[in-house]
Amino acid sequence: MIEVMLGGGASSVLAYLELKGETVAKLLKASWEENPFFEALFDAVPFVFLIVDSDGRIHRMNPAAIQFAGTDQAAPSPAAREENGAFDCILATGCRTGARASCQGCDLWRAAHEALAGANISRHGQPAIPCLPKPRPLFGYINAGPLQHDGRRYAWLMLADFTKEQKLLTAERLESLGVLAGGIAHDFNNALEAILANLQLALLKLEQGVQPHHCLSDAVGVTLKASELTKQLLTFAKGGAPLRKHSTALGRLIQEAVEALRRDSPVNCTVTIAPDLWGAEIDEGLIGQVLQNLLINALQALPGGGTIRVSASNAALSAGDGEAARFIRVAVQDNGIGIPRQDLSRIFDPFFTTKKDGVGLGLATAYSIIRKHHGYLEVDSAEGQGSTFVIHLPAAAAQPADPEPAAASSSDRAGARILLMDDEALIREVVGETLSFYGYQVALAENGQAAVAAYRQALEAGQPFQAVIMDLIVPGGMGGLEALAHLRSLDPGVKAVISSGYANDPVLSDFRKHGFCGALVKPYPIDDLDRILRQIIA
Missing domain, CATH: 3.30.450.20 (PAS domain)
Known part of the structure; x- marks a missing residue:
């Protein structure tokens, strides 16, 4: 062999x-x-x-x-x-x-x-x-x-x-690691500079009695962009592992990604989905990210306008044992500028980009995610004629699950009692105060022990919490996972959300298995937390 x-x-x-x-x-x-x-x-x-x-x-x-x-x-x-x-x-x-x-x-x-x-x-x-x-x-x-x-x-x-070949392989890996480290440092330094400059400008404006809303809004935007970079890096490194896979209607996911592209751009985009398209056993969020990356890549290849064609069909690929394995084939095609031949072998390398404002992680991340799903991502391109990216994903044996229930309306959250546990005082106080602006009644706890005590007191007083938000890791104290076990002994119907800066922790990726109703990776927009709270309160 x-x-x-x-x-x-x-x-x-x-x-x-x-x-x-x-x-x-x-x-x-x-x-x-x-x-x-x-x-x-x-x-x-x-x-x-x-x-x-x-x-x-x-x-x-x-x-x-x-x-x-x-x-x-x-x-x-x-x-x-x-x-x-x-x-x-x-x-x-x-x-x-x-x-x-x-x-x-x-x-x-x-x-x-x-x-x-x-x-x-x-x-x-x-x-x-x-x-x-x-x-x-x-x-x-x-x-x-x-x-x-x-x-x-x-x-x-x-x-x-193969000692010589192994040394060459090690040298190339070290070189790639150097490129990766340099790209990370460059992008994060730019983000930190933008945040610092906006905050300093906001302070100067406050001293002069000028509203600093625009500066603060820009700082928030850059912070979220830097957060997305860390998520992309983790996804590239681990392919999004551990995955939260379930049977998904891939056609629906494609339609949603295309509609999002159409809202942001007047590009002509056609979609062809086989009526008998099989379901896919995928992590919906990660595959949605792949589709978004490929569509944005296709859009950027059309500076003078053009057409993007997206198709999805069933496919049977040889499994190597004489039997055919069931796959779903998704193609994203554009008639844009194409990819130069000398760049084709590098487009999936991290931080390789030919775009002036590009980061170079989109395709590398997409490739990593698809491989982690035991799928394939291929590209066919000719300079001046356009590109076609083709994904093959394993089909699911089960039918796609029903969609998540709709979230509660803004009026339904008014006065809802929320318990927030985080060992970082600044995060605890700022998030708590912000949730109060959203209409929630918020109680704070610095660790799992304090959260369990506060939850018990609220039950005894006849004023139970509608939801609990807990940090996963509390150095030197009880974290969210252990605290949830105590809360469930007090109230089997407790509704808890887990949050952490450890984006690749298996508790976050498979939060339902561990008894949580939702999960958030820090840093997160308060709107995302509000959406999850309204959904579980409903």
Whole structure:
């Protein structure tokens, strides 16, 4: 089996050959009977290849093995091989039996003896070969297996050394990490500068009696943009994991993304969705983000106007075992400027962008999300002719779930009692005061213990809370998850919302499983918190 691993961009390819013992044994046995063919095959293998006698001595070795050992020994001729019968260990000169104490720690020696006992060996990583003339770290693959010839027992061994390729792969990864770190620092420094400048300007305006509404509004906007950057980074790194997947009507999700695009732009966008489109087992929020990224990308490729075509259909792809797997195919096509050929291999790399005001995370994040869903994201583009991005997502076995219930109206929240727990005093007080402006009655708690006590007192007084908002992690105190267990013992019907700055925590991604009615990742707009509160109060 040939396996290809890609890493650090599109330029590094690490390939290794995994050979099944039975297959190799049959090949060697057949070729050994045809001596010229065997010798040509044996010498041509670009990896270290050895045949070991039943007593552990090396019986055959190819030129690659001698080169790997760094010896001056030349590869003997076929005639010499037959005359000599066996050779000294190429890694331990003078050791004809292969039984030196140092051999006990040699992965090649150990694999040989296991193969002589009848085992088929396939191992990868960093093999230990202590007898190398110039000891060095190795990265490679050892394969070995038993072999019978003329009634005698042998073992074959193969070592594929990919140390140089692994070092190149590591260097490319480090280079990509440097680009990633530089991009993060650049974008966050710009965001912090915009926030600081707006706040300083707001203070100056207040001193002069001028309303600073515009400055504060801009600061809020930049803060939310920086928050989206952190979410994108986490999504890129983990593909949104852990995912909150459920059976979803993908056609509805596509229509919503297209309608949002049409509201913000007069672009001509057509949508074709198969009437019998299967449901998809997806994280609705993340796939919605992918669709949004692809549509925005298509829009930006049409500076002079044009058409975006979105389609969704059922597809059957080979699963590799002769059976077809069910997928949903979504295509986003534009007739815009297209992607230059030299950029095609880099468009999914983080912080690679050709746009003046671009961040370079949109397509990288989309690719990461789709891969985490066990799907595929491909692109076909020609400069000056447009681009087509195609997504394949696994179809769901179950029918899509019903939509969430509608949220309560603004009048229904008036006077609703809310308990807010957060260990950060500034967050606790500001969020509490802001919710009061929305019409809620808010009580504050600094940790889980205080929240449980306040909830108990409210129940005993006959003035229960309609909802509780809790921070997930409280250093040195009771956090939201533990506090919820206590609250449910007091009131099994408690309605709680969890919030945290740890965006990739599994409690947030699967909050219903842990007993919560909603989840928010910090920083969050108060409007989002209000929407969740109105929904669970309803």
